[in-house]
Amino acid sequence: FNDFDLESQFDFLAVKDGDSPDSPILGTFTGAEVPSHLTSNSHILRLEFQADHSMSGRGFNITYNTFGHNECPDPGIPINARRFGDNFQLGSSISVICEEGFIKTQGTETITCILMDGKVMWSGPIPKCGAPCGGHFSAPSGVILSPGWPGYYKDSLNCEWVIEAEPGHSIK
Incomplete structure (x- = not known):
């Protein structure tokens, strides 16, 4: 999975190990968290995507390799x-x-x-x-990103970052 964003709890992607609708389910996914890689146990993988009538997300981007x-x-x-x-x-x-x-x-x-x-x-x-939620930085230069960047950050976060320069130095 390269990217994944479905309406949480209402839109789903089911991945099944085989070609039948009754094949064993390897995973069912919803929301914006990119799923881990999956590997089939056979030579066929089935994907079933269901979306309801309301909101939609970006969708998904999947690369597969045999x-x-x-x-x-x-x-x-x-x-x-x-x-x-x-x-x-x-x-x-x-x-x-x-x-x-x-x-x-x-x-x-x-x-x-x-x-x-x-x-x-x-x-x-x-x-x-x-991207981490908070941290302590003491390198001469660096990058601070909001959690989830470049995507959306989650609700109810409280993150703190401290940037510390050598004595006699300032930070810009």
Whole structure:
């Protein structure tokens, strides 16, 4: 999932593992949080989108890739991050570095394609980067972003940032 914004609780995207309406559900999604990557257990994936008669969101942007049995699925390039490595074969690793102003909100910097319980998979969740709610900054320069940027921030937030320069310096 590259982008996701559906009217919360009323519009849904269901992802099913197979071609039938009765296939097992891998996930049902609503709202504005971008879902994690999904991997099918078969060679067919079914997406069912339902929207009601009222409000609408931006919708969704999904990139899919097929892959062989000795490689991990393409983890994509996380939003607000740079990915290093494009080999997804068993034993290979990729790294993700958050863009300036963002911090890692899920996963570790490096994940490796491994074999676990007979399945080829990444060693951990695909890293995600987001804007933090508050923090302490002491670098000579930096970027501060509202939580959720470039999207909308959530309700009922109370964030505080402190910027500290070396003694004798000012901040602009």
